[in-house]
Amino acid sequence: DAEITQSPRHKITETGRQVTLACHQTWNHNNMFWYRQDLGHGLRLIHYSYGVQDTNKGEVSDGYSVSRSNTEDLPLTLESAASSQTSVYFCASARTGGTEAFFGQGTRLTVV
Amino acid sequence: GIQVEQSPPDLILQEGANSTLRCNFSDSVNNLQWFHQNPWGQLINLFYIPSGTKQNGRLSATTVATERYSLLYISSSQTTDSGVYFCAVTSYAGGTSYGKLTFGQGTILTVHP
Numbered sequence: 001d002a003e004i005t006q007s008p009r010h011k012i013t014e015t016g017r018q019v020t021l022a023c024h025q026t027w028n029h030n031n032m033f034w035y036r037q038d039l040g041h042g043l044r045l046i047h048y049s050y051g052v053q054d055t056n057k058g059e060v061s062d063g064y065s066v067s068r069s070n071t072e073d074l075p076l077t078l079e080s081a082a083s084s085q086t087s088v089y090f091c092a093s094a095r096t097g098g099t100e101a102f103f104g105q106g107t108r109l110t111v112v
Numbered sequence: 113g114i115q116v117e118q119s120p121p122d123l124i125l126q127e128g129a130n131s132t133l134r135c136n137f138s139d140s141v142n143n144l145q146w147f148h149q150n151p152w153g154q155l156i157n158l159f160y161i162p163s164g165t166k167q168n169g170r171l172s173a174t175t176v177a178t179e180r181y182s183l184l185y186i187s188s189s190q191t192t193d194s195g196v197y198f199c200a201v202t203s204y205a206g207g208t209s210y211g212k213l214t215f216g217q218g219t220i221l222t223v224h225p
Contacts, residue, residue: 031211042198043215050211058212088153094211100145100160101200101213106153 135199
């Protein structure tokens, strides 16, 4: 079955370190998204991509970057991790056309 | 940007009860989804329903796009229905918003045995 997977599921890192969260989907969806979930804020969009070599900033993009070198993967990089980036991160994908989005299992990131 | 409001914020039920969750949105949408976030944090797709009515077992949803709201009905609730229910939308407003979901704050549902 097609799916979307995130790794790692849990990570603890130190302030100032670079961290990369992986997202891989096998649906061949063009559209991929990264969200973060925090208490009191729901899910907020970090970055998104509509295809290979396309990346765009979302609502809360400061301190994050993404790259899209193929259809299947959209890794999220925290350039210099900060405690404010402690959160649960979700990756999602959808077909072109703004149709139903599917989410990965989430990655719980703790920055100490 | 588009605003999404869900009500009620919290709901406590006894097993077997019925409930209605509401989602109001501030602009025209081309996508509306309902999700259930289970106690393990997983987001489960319930409905893709930009308009009309759908049913899946004990759950059903109705979106009245012209009046900018959607309702999620849960009948004969079970303890496994507990969790957070999210409504998320994508607005028509400009090509830059295409496909991007804006989430409501969620309704926390607790079903007691």
